[in-house]
Amino acid sequence: AGGGARAPAGSSSTVRLGSLGGKRRRRLRGAVVAMAAAGADFDARVARIASTIRVIPDFPKPGIMFQDITTMLLNPEAFRDTIDLFVERYKDKGITVIAGVEARGFIFGPTIALALNAKFVPLRKPKKLPGEVISEEYSLEYGTDKMEMHVGAVEPNDRAVVVDDLIATGGTLCAAVKLIATSAAWSGSSLAAIACWGRGC
Ligand SMILES: O=P(O)(O)OC[C@H]1O[C@H](OP(=O)(O)OP(=O)(O)O)[C@H](O)[C@@H]1O
Ligand SMILES: Nc1ncnc2[nH]cnc12
Known part of the structure; x- marks a missing residue:
């Protein structure tokens, strides 16, 4: 079909x-x-x-x-x-990290990570992670925000995929990929369940 x-x-x-x-x-x-x-x-x-x-x-x-x-x-x-569609896309691609964007990336990311036998790394809103973090600021469809990741969660030889529910302006996924790219050897892809057609969907 x-x-x-x-x-x-x-x-x-x-x-x-x-x-x-x-x-x-x-x-x-x-x-x-x-x-x-x-x-x-x-x-x-x-x-x-x-x-x-x-x-x-x-x-x-x-x-x-x-x-x-x-x-x-x-x-x-x-x-x-x-x-399943996410997992089918990335199985056998050597993915070692699934990075989920708070909050809705946390709904899909952990299950995908387990199915791929990869680490799950949460990319969180500011001041939520207790350890040392690196951060990235970004613009949203309705506001601005900042995203943080624990230093050391992603290592230089990791191959990472970023997971979220939706791409609108793409600002969130860009910030996530930038964060991951500071650490991983490869962060070539990102996924979202919904892709909006420009601002406002
Ligand atoms: O492509 P963009 O324009 O960057 O927008 C997409 C982002 O917006 C939503 O999250 P939101 O920031 O509303 O946070 P939430 O998941 O906590 O509701 C959505 O879950 C994506 O993460
Ligand atoms: N149109 C939209 N629907 C749901 N979540 C969103 N996050 C940003 N834009 C959105």
């Missing part, structure tokens, strides 16, 4: 939706789903995941179409499909 269209990593705007019917295309554009950023097959699982994500207009402020993954988490099949 879905015509097997494939999106290159980190390039959600190139997902080919043209072969889909208008109604289905609109639904998928609004909630864009899954694995667009991961490059996984645009298959039936993706459509099922898309259908479980609730879109709430004007939250947390006017103009934002909030992509609510909590409704996906209520559906074990869709949640499992999301994890």
Whole structure:
């Protein structure tokens, strides 16, 4: 299903939706789903995941179409499909670190890390980690923030993947990749369950 269209990593705007019917295309554009950023097959699982994500207009402020993954988490099949697609993308690639972005990257990251037999490294909001940290500031769709990681959690020979639920402006993932890149030998990829089509989704 879905015509097997494939999106290159980190390039959600190139997902080919043209072969889909208008109604289905609109639904998928609004909630864009899954694995667009991961490059996984645009298959039936993706459509099922898309259908479980609730879109709430004007939250947390006017103009934002909030992509609510909590409704996906209520559906074990869709949640499992999301994890499976991430794992399929990175199995046998020598990944040693899954770095999860607080807070929603913590929902997906640990399960993916266990499935890949990789370390899970939390990238946290400021002043949450008790040890020595390195930090990175970044801009959000609605505000600014800072992200911190424990020094030593990622080592020079690690191969890391950053996991989060959603890419909007991309600022969060860029900051995460910069943090990881200070330590890991390779941080070539990042994943998100939803890729928004520009600011405001
Ligand atoms: O691509 P960007 O424009 O950077 O936005 C995406 C980020 O925004 C959301 O997190 P948020 O900062 O709202 O924190 P939360 O997970 O704690 O709600 C989302 O979970 C991503 O981490
Ligand atoms: N449109 C959006 N929906 C959900 N979370 C977000 N974080 C940043 N933009 C978002």
